[in-house]
Amino acid sequence: MDQVSPEIVNAAQGLWSQIRLFFEHMLLPWRLYQLAIIGALILLGWAGKQLLSPRLTGWLRRQEGWPKWRLRLGILIDQRLHLIVFMVFAWLTVAVMREITWPSRSQLIQLAALVATAWVLIGFLVRIIANRFLRRIVSWAAWIWVTLYFLDLLDPVSAFLDSMAISFGEFRLSALTVIKALAITGLMIAAARTLSQMISGRLSRNADISPTMQVLTAKLLQVVLFTVAIVVGLKAVGFDLTGLAVFSGAVGVGLGFGLQKVVSNLVSGVIILLDKSVKPGDVISIGDTFGWIEELGARYVSVVTRDGKEYLIPNEDLVTGQVVNWSHTNNFVRLDIHFGTSYNDDPHEVSRVAIKAAMTVKRVLPHRTPVCWVTGFGDNSVDYVLRFWITDAEGGLTNVRGQVFLALWDAFKASGISIPFPQREVRVLNDTIAVSQGREVPPRPEFVSGD
Structure with missing residues (x-):
């Protein structure tokens, strides 16, 4: 011993x-x-x-x-x-x-x-x-x-x-040094966190700073404050950070190969904040996901849909993939509705009634008057497209389309405008009964298209 x-x-x-x-x-x-x-x-x-x-x-x-x-x-x-x-x-x-x-x-x-x-x-x-x-x-x-x-x-x-200490060459590490390092570093990190929250709160209440710059400034501030807190805490108890810098560099190279996706998402997050392509509150569509951005994280973007689901989309997907930002430069969004009416109805009257019906919906902008155009003559109907504008895409698109469709239904019924649908007529060509092999054979029908 x-x-x-x-x-x-x-x-x-x-x-x-x-x-x-x-x-x-x-x-x-x-x-x-x-x-x-x-x-x-x-x-x-x-x-x-x-x-x-x-x-x-x-x-x-x-x-x-x-x-x-x-x-x-x-x-x-x-x-x-x-x-x-x-x-x-x-x-x-x-x-x-x-x-x-x-x-x-x-x-x-x-x-x-x-x-x-x-x-x-x-x-x-x-x-x-x-x-x-x-x-x-x-x-x-x-x-x-x-x-x-x-x-x-x-x-x-x-x-x-x-x-109670151990030595590595000129470096001496004692139990007292470890305890001091933990206590001082913990207090420094707590102070950095409190200061970061105070400054972030002031930034969020400043209307002159854009939301993306608020998030970027808060993230950079957190990184700087926490780094300073750790460095100051370690230096306060006498740690030599020269060897730690060399060691962290070697570890960083190894982690860079193993954490490429994580690093890519972190860098993509910085790019998103700098180019202001998306920001908190924007309404976006990416793939089958439609919703508004709740938060810009360091690794992912939080997108909340109308049904309450929260999707965490990696930042890399927003940088490298196709994203539809419904409110990038402004909040105006145009929606199209396709419908058809009978050939017996006057197209001029149909357009007038459709525009008037769309303007009865509250979310449809009145100062950007809806338009209605004939898009073709179909087999069973005259085809139209009704276009209107909204500014609150975060409130949902399906519901406003449904409200306009209901308004069209009520207006068409009140004006006597009919909405046709395909019909099929069956005619019996042979009304006699043929007998084959002692059995009755039913007559052969013929299908004829018609309105």
């Missing part, structure tokens, strides 16, 4: 002596009653949570219309109610004891109140970290740090953790 490093042994001995000295001070007679008071306050905090938590939960459920951040704050208070009750009564106890006795007689209770207050504040502050795993790491690191700080054990514990 390898011999333990003398550095680790010395650090462990120093830590043990500090812990032993701390507990020796705790066993002094005038501090034992303070420990008893702290134990009673812990029980009081637990009882207070059992009493107040149901009432607080019921009150929160009755608050309709509250913003989400208030409800979340109420839930956080409920989760830490035992610690909050302990903290409040601990500070009250310290205030009372300082009035009736020496300050040193409540020193230990004050220490417990300080630790409890720090724990409560940390529990609220770490909520800005979105990642749950990272939030837990930062929370536990911060709780341990403040506890050791108030107990005056921070220096010996730091020395012990720093002694």
